[in-house]
Amino acid sequence: MNKAMLTDLYELTMMAAYVDNRKDDTATFDLSIRTLPEGWGYYIANGIEDVIDYLTGIRFYSRDIAFLKKSGLFKQSFLDFLERFRFAGEVHAVREGTPIFSNEPILRVTAKRTQAQLVESALLNMINFQTMIAAKASRVVNAAARGNAVVSEFGLRRAHEEDAGLKGARAAYIAGVTGTSNVKAGMEYGIPLAGTMAHSFVMSFSTELEAFRAYVRTFPDRPTLLIDTYDTLQGVKHAAIVARELAAAGGQLGGVRLDSGDLGALAKKVRTLLDDYGLAEVRIVASSDLNEYKIEALVKTNAPINIYGVGTELITAKPVAAIPGIYKLVEDSGGARMKLSPEKRSGPGKKQVFRRIGADGKYAKDIIALHNEPVSGVPLLTLAVKNGRRVRPKPTLKQIRDYSLGEVAKLPNKLKGIDVSLNYPLEMTPALKALINTLTKKGSH
Amino acid sequence: MNKAMLTDLYELTMMAAYVDNRKDDTATFDLSIRTLPEGWGYYIANGIEDVIDYLTGIRFYSRDIAFLKKSGLFKQSFLDFLERFRFAGEVHAVREGTPIFSNEPILRVTAKRTQAQLVESALLNMINFQTMIAAKASRVVNAAARGNAVVSEFGLRRAHEEDAGLKGARAAYIAGVTGTSNVKAGMEYGIPLAGTMAHSFVMSFSTELEAFRAYVRTFPDRPTLLIDTYDTLQGVKHAAIVARELAAAGGQLGGVRLDSGDLGALAKKVRTLLDDYGLAEVRIVASSDLNEYKIEALVKTNAPINIYGVGTELITAKPVAAIPGIYKLVEDSGGARMKLSPEKRSGPGKKQVFRRIGADGKYAKDIIALHNEPVSGVPLLTLAVKNGRRVRPKPTLKQIRDYSLGEVAKLPNKLKGIDVSLNYPLEMTPALKALINTLTKKGSH
Numbered sequence: 002m003n004k005a006m007l008t009d010l011y012e013l014t015m016m017a018a019y020v021d022n023r024k025d026d027t028a029t030f031d032l033s034i035r036t037l038p039e040g041w042g043y044y045i046a047n048g049i050e051d052v053i054d055y056l057t058g059i060r061f062y063s064r065d066i067a068f069l070k071k072s073g074l075f076k077q078s079f080l081d082f083l084e085r086f087r088f089a090g091e092v093h094a095v096r097e098g099t100p101i102f103s104n105e106p107i108l109r110v111t112a113k114r115t116q117a118q119l120v121e122s123a124l125l126n127m128i129n130f131q132t133m134i135a136a137k138a139s140r141v142v143n144a145a146a147r148g149n150a151v152v153s154e155f156g157l158r159r160a161h162e163e164d165a166g167l168k169g170a171r172a173a174y175i176a177g178v179t180g181t182s183n184v185k186a187g188m189e190y191g192i193p194l195a196g197t198m199a200h201s202f203v204m205s206f207s208t209e210l211e212a213f214r215a216y217v218r219t220f221p222d223r224p225t226l227l228i229d230t231y232d233t234l235q236g237v238k239h240a241a242i243v244a245r246e247l248a249a250a251g252g253q254l255g256g257v258r259l260d261s262g263d264l265g266a267l268a269k270k271v272r273t274l275l276d277d278y279g280l281a282e283v284r285i286v287a288s289s290d291l292n293e294y295k296i297e298a299l300v301k302t303n304a305p306i307n308i309y310g311v312g313t314e315l316i317t318a319k320p321v322a323a324i325p326g327i328y329k330l331v332e333d334s335g336g337a338r339m340k341l342s343p344e345k346r347s348g349p350g351k352k353q354v355f356r357r358i359g360a361d362g363k364y365a366k367d368i369i370a371l372h373n374e375p376v377s378g379v380p381l382l383t384l385a386v387k388n389g390r391r392v393r394p395k396p397t398l399k400q401i402r403d404y405s406l407g408e409v410a411k412l413p414n415k416l417k418g419i420d421v422s423l424n425y426p427l428e429m430t431p432a433l434k435a436l437i438n439t440l441t442k443k444g445s446h
Numbered sequence: 447m448n449k450a451m452l453t454d455l456y457e458l459t460m461m462a463a464y465v466d467n468r469k470d471d472t473a474t475f476d477l478s479i480r481t482l483p484e485g486w487g488y489y490i491a492n493g494i495e496d497v498i499d500y501l502t503g504i505r506f507y508s509r510d511i512a513f514l515k516k517s518g519l520f521k522q523s524f525l526d527f528l529e530r531f532r533f534a535g536e537v538h539a540v541r542e543g544t545p546i547f548s549n550e551p552i553l554r555v556t557a558k559r560t561q562a563q564l565v566e567s568a569l570l571n572m573i574n575f576q577t578m579i580a581a582k583a584s585r586v587v588n589a590a591a592r593g594n595a596v597v598s599e600f601g602l603r604r605a606h607e608e609d610a611g612l613k614g615a616r617a618a619y620i621a622g623v624t625g626t627s628n629v630k631a632g633m634e635y636g637i638p639l640a641g642t643m644a645h646s647f648v649m650s651f652s653t654e655l656e657a658f659r660a661y662v663r664t665f666p667d668r669p670t671l672l673i674d675t676y677d678t679l680q681g682v683k684h685a686a687i688v689a690r691e692l693a694a695a696g697g698q699l700g701g702v703r704l705d706s707g708d709l710g711a712l713a714k715k716v717r718t719l720l721d722d723y724g725l726a727e728v729r730i731v732a733s734s735d736l737n738e739y740k741i742e743a744l745v746k747t748n749a750p751i752n753i754y755g756v757g758t759e760l761i762t763a764k765p766v767a768a769i770p771g772i773y774k775l776v777e778d779s780g781g782a783r784m785k786l787s788p789e790k791r792s793g794p795g796k797k798q799v800f801r802r803i804g805a806d807g808k809y810a811k812d813i814i815a816l817h818n819e820p821v822s823g824v825p826l827l828t829l830a831v832k833n834g835r836r837v838r839p840k841p842t843l844k845q846i847r848d849y850s851l852g853e854v855a856k857l858p859n860k861l862k863g864i865d866v867s868l869n870y871p872l873e874m875t876p877a878l879k880a881l882i883n884t885l886t887k888k889g890s891h
Contacts, residue, residue, distance in 0.1 A: 010641030162610045194517065319767035329646065
């Protein structure tokens with residue numbers, strides 16, 4: 002997890018200038034996300050645990066130093082500084098899996114300015130992607146749940162390289178998908194694996210029936226058969242024949258998968274046929290460029306689909322593809338800092354976010370306060386790293402997932418649709434507002 | 447580069463069923479991309495070299511086998527098979543950096559069916575992403591070039607994790623960007639590094655002038671100053687003061703960067719001011735959520751911008767975010783194979799693509815032929831891997847970039863706009879058409 006060199010060049014040049022100009026005082030930066038994509042009700046904070054691992058392990062190794070030296074950009078004194086470099090600061094962060102909203106701090110770094118600056122690029126790289134995918138997956142899972150269905154993550158082939166496939170599968174699992182097709186994600190994180198067969202398998206045998214028989218010979222324990230290679234309604238009949246043969250041998254067919262055509266209409270016909278064959282327990286899996294909008298439409302027509310396999314749009318959050326996470330200076334030895342340009346304003350000072358529950362037992366609003374104000378509600382930012390060491394225990398993936406699903410359950414239902422138009426209420430305390438006013442008048446920065 | 451476990455579960459279950467059912471004959475799969483995104487004129491094949499490294503290095507290690515054993519899905523005989531597994535097949539592929547179009551094979555794998563099947567997910571994962579980013583970057587570079595400007599890649603913080611940042615920077619460099627902000631990409635691939643400073647740097651000093659002076663003290667050799675933290679036109683004056691001081695000390699200001707506001711109008715005012723100050727050689731860098739459309743619009747107003755820094759939309763290809771690369775069975779011991787479902791048809795048999803030059807010296811059309819047909823034109827697919835070993839020498843990144851830029855230069859100009867509506871001509875030979883007809887009549891698959 003050493004990503005010291007995974008940074009933008011300007012982080013290093015700024016650091017060098019800070020060292021040179023004796024500007025390495027203590028500074029605080031906030032990480033927040035500027036806006037929510039159109040129609041999204043919330044994010045799910047993710048990447049926090051990776052960030053903690055990264056911060057507590059940063060080192061520049063000799064190969065790194067040699068490369069930077071060769072670049073000719075840096076003085077030897079700065080290279081020596083990097084060789085000794087450790088992150089020795091403090092981090093407050095929300096728990097991995099916490100639902101969050103735009104414009105509230107979700108992570109706060111207080112450290113020597115050089116330390117707090119270096120890590121900007123890597124922090125944003127990890128949190129932007131994982132937070133986006135968890136939120137996207139949550140939208141897909143919510144849509145499927147309205148039809149009493151679950152979601153499997155099938156996106157590896159369209160993920161942006163290996164890391165995105167792995168971290169995306171993990172984020173999706175935290176947000177509620179029940180399985181992934183990604184074998185390495187299963188191995189690295191213990192996510193349940195899901196998978197059926199491709200059309201090339203069915204095409205590899207002389208007939209579809211022969212292909213199905215060959216498959217269940219190897220996998221008699223609740224296999225899923227892909228039935229749309231030639232003709233879906235013919236396919237389900239072949240699946241039924243194999244199901245009967247399997248039952249006679251003491252096995253059981255698990256499911257059939259549809260991967261093309263009008264999924265809603267086909268699912269209804271396939272369900273009827275399966276039921277007629279006495280195969281009520283056989284589940285219907287549907288895939289084919291799905292997303293939360295298509296699932297919502299299928300659910301509205303009561304399509305009898307039990308499992309949605311979602312790939313491309315889940316693992317890339319297409320068309321959103323990126324979210325505007327930012328990391329901004331909010332305090333240094335000169336006091337609270339704030340950027341004044343109207344389009345890109347950031348809240349000054351060290352802050353805390355308090356989450357309040359309403360009379361209905363659901364979350365009602367978040368209050369952003371200065372960090373030392375006494376405010377009622379649950380404080381979301383807790384101390385995760387102190388003196389460069391992890392002080393908040395690392396949760397297991399199961400703990401994160403359970404926590405996250407529990408927290409999402411406490412969100413107002415209105416935020417869980419596919420086309421959310423209202424904002425979750427976010428307020429600032431009078432003290433924070435007063436600080437903003439003072440800095441605005443001062444023309445401070 | 448061992449990604450053996452970076453596969454979808456169904457690849458492994460299909461392999462197990464092939465082994466069990468003695469279906470491990472030799473098979474050929476084609477990799478192609480189904481469609482081009484709206485308005486795009488071409489792709490640039492990328493990820494090919496990674497694929498070759500991957501194929502020639504696949505191994506299942508004891509940790510992998512232990513995990514698969516624990517899953518309970520597989521028989522010991524199959525686990526033993528995996529332990530001995532090597533890719534021993536043959537690969538024909540276009541050269542990395544070749545402009546390509548939809549529906550033409552760009553890579554062909556001929557191997558034992560289990561070998562050819564396992565690798566599907568990883569091949570698509572690498573080629574889909576890198577090919578998409580190279581093409582997106584080419585669009586951005588083309589738009590900037592129409593204004594005699596160049597492009598730097600600034601996307602790390604919005605890339606989908608580390609790999610996407612690195613491989614995306616590499617793909618963008620192949621496609622013509624002149625630098626990246628990603629320090630690790632600079633180290634791993636030798637891509638020139640680019641970078642300036644963030645607003646937090648300017649805010650860290652009492653005044654903008656003080657910040658600029660501090661920066662050039664450390665970086666006197668053609669530094670770029672960010673001038674929009676407070677007021678851009680004030681900022682350029684401060685930059686001019688520092689430029690004069692720097693010149694007096696024998697240095698030289700390299701550039702100023704605009705990161706907000708009306709970039710076109712500001713660039714004109716800044717250019718005039720710089721010229722008035724005798725700073726004609728100081729370049730203007732612009733950034734701020736740019737893409738090929740915004741750059742095209744700036745170029746049309748003659749905005750005097752020399753370098754565009756492009757981040758989010760380049761490194762994620764937002765809103766496209768994913769391209770439909772597919773990997774399809776086209777031949778096995780039973781002869782040529784073809785999927786018949788009308789929406790997802792694939793061309794049967796081992797094929798070759800011939801590229802023809804027109805009278806104007808530009809590429810005029812591609813001919814898709816059966817692999818052993820004598821057809822005029824340059825054959826794009828060449829033998830890259832034989833008996834599981836690389837036989838095509840690995841090019842350097844510079845060779846790939848030079849080749850790719852040379853090939854893109856030979857494309858018709860009409861394909862290089864931001865809103866391309868015509869398709870590059872693609873033809874099939876009579877023999878290939880005849881094979882498709884025969885298989886269609888046979889109802890073959």
